[in-house]
Amino acid sequence: MGKPGGKNGTPNALLKATLKAGGVTYEALAARVRAVAAETGTVLRTSRASVAQWVAGAAPAEETVLFIVEALSRHLGRPINAEEIGLPAPPLDRTLDWRADALKELNELGRLDLNVERRRALSTAAYSVAALTLPSPTWWKQQAGHGPDRSVTGRRKVGRRDLEAVREMVAAFSRIDQRHGGGHARTAVVQYLITDVSTYLNGRFTDDQVRRDLFSAASELAYLAGWTAFDNFEHAVAQRYFATALKLAEEADNPPMAGHVLRGMAYQAVDLGHGPQAVNLIEAAMEGKRYSLASFRERAMFGAQLARGHAAVGQHKAAAVALVRAETDLAADRSNAEEPDRLFIFGEADLTYQRAYALRDFGDLRGAAREFRHSVRARNSTAFARVHAVTLGELASIQARQGAIEEACETWSRALDVMDGIHSARTRRTAVDMRRALSPIRRRNVPAAVELDRRASAYLAESA
DSSP states (O other): OOOOBSTTOOOOHHHHHHHHHHTOOHHHHHHHHHHHHHHTTOOOOOOHHHHHHHHHTBOOOHHHHHHHHHHHHHHHTSOOOGGGGTOOOOSSOOOOOTTSOHHHHHHHHHHHHHSHHHHHHHHTSOOOSGGGSOOOHHHHHHHHHHGGGGGGSOSSEEOHHHHHHHHHHHHHHHHHHHHHOHHHHHHHHHHHIIIIIHHHHTSEESSHHHHHHHHHHHHHHHHHHHHHHHHTTOHHHHHHHHHHHHHHHHHTTOHHHHHHHHHHHHHHHHHTTOHHHHHHHHHHHTSHHHHHTSOHHHHHHHHHHHHHHHHHTTOHHHHHHHHHHHHHHHHTOOSOOOOOGGGGGOSHHHHHHHHHHHHHHHTOHHHHHHHHHHHHHHSOTTTTHHHHHHHHHHHHHHHHHTTOHHHHHHHHHHHHHHHTTOOOHHHHHHHHHHHHHHHHHHTTTOHHHHHHHHHHHHHHHHOO
8 A cells, every 4th residue: 555755655556556547647637736726825836746756655745635635536526535545634624524414514614714723724725626516305305304403402592683683794794795805804704603693503493484594594694604715715615614504504494595505606616617517506506496486686696607607618508598597587676575685796787797707708808898897887886896896807807808908907907996905815816917917018117007016016915
């Protein structure tokens, strides 16, 4: 059996055999490991020589083991563990387990997340593509059946006033996230989730409707914790919060909320370049009661995400059909029927935003620029400052690709104006992309490009 070691370690026969059986060259594994690491914001210089050293018995760093495992899992199309390839198992278990109890998992994840040292270990874990395979139909039924038994032994009485308080906090945190970025209230969200909200979830409910509504609110908050982690590019952390949010939604017997979580998972997947998995997730969101019981606005949100997924994998006709469906659903949202507060984030500006991405992926830069402009005009730039800044950044990138450098510089300048005070890895990426695109122009000492680069650099330093 191969096992890790130093320069004189025992050759790792298991890793060598796995690479040979899977047809993975040393160069290919090195590239895949670098790509997985990059998703966590980690820059590795893994090369063919690095892989050769591992096969010879050298021990990779602990976090590199996680990247190797995920890289091979993606290539082989099945989950593998470190022991299978002769590497030491990491001491901190970061695997996603659909069978784990939602409340226990929530508390464990939250405490890890709030511990400074363990949070770093958790945030540098690899995003798992294998974990995007959803559980069997039996699992969904079992989750819905767990809820009623929870309130039998709880000591604290939990009623509608408690529920209202949680809903108000979720709404407040959601608006802070949209306006200031995930880096602002992320810790506060998690702290509230594993203290007050966790206490309520383990309480004795006045009636089953309160229990269901409280679990739905907790699902929204767990989803928000995941979204703020995603916004910080802590993708493995986000993935686990999303999974927990999905479990809570199922225990609440709230299919549209479960669909909302699946939509968020699809958004993350397509953002990381996993188009086929993103399509599977959003199609699951649009199955059965998750779609039929959702409001027209939420249906439109699902449809827009489906279009984005289809576009990412080159399915142009399917993307166009999904966009028409989303437009129809949003246009039908004319009633005064009460809908979940979480839907305040979605409207015409967001549908247009997703349409722009689809057109960009089709190679229609002119159409994408038109839709991004429309989104900018339709957006409340104060309430939704983060996505407004990202939209401006995407528009500027397309303008630069079209050769409209002066126009692009003007748009990037507007993006930097909006980004002031926002703490978000996505706006940081906008600034990084800006500097990269402007680099050839800046070297020619074009004043506008030099000034923009200075401002972008200052923003990156201040928001680090």
